[in-house]
Amino acid sequence: MKKTKKNKKKPFVKIESIQLTYELIQKEIKYITRYAQKGVSKFITLGNVLLFFSTLDGDAWLLDIEDRLALQLVDQGEISPYQVKDAKDAFSIEWKAQYEIMDNNFAVIDKNGKVRMFFDYPLEEIQNRINEAARLSKFQIGKR
Secondary structure, eight states, X not given: OOOOOOOOOOOOOOOOEEEEOHHHHXXXXXXXXXXXXXXXXXXXXXXXXXXXXXXXXXXXXXXETTTTEEEEEEETTEEOOOOEEEOSSOEEEOOOEEXXXXXXXXXXXXXXXXXXXXXXXXXXXXXXXXXXXXXXXTOEEEEO
């Protein structure tokens, strides 16, 4: 009987490079919008920068994880007005608010200081995604 060596593989760590582009942002907005309008909770994280999520209530959001900025994309199934602009060498997002998780609720503070609270959001998953993104500092995010 022939002895074979067991191949002891080292754990594989994958470091991804994500090129954030206007087209990618628009693609993910359309994707998360469809889920929100169907009332499906879904999460998409792009590197350690952006988090898209939809809720059972038909809402969808785009969050800037690093700067705690928020943009509501869908409100109870209805698409909210938003602007993502494409330029030759970059893109820009017109953020309308900042977000916080406070008192077990998702809070959004608009530019005028008005606070809106959302009570039935999947806070544990949102916080897990934010924490995970913070740990993934090895991601290389480039803006074209």
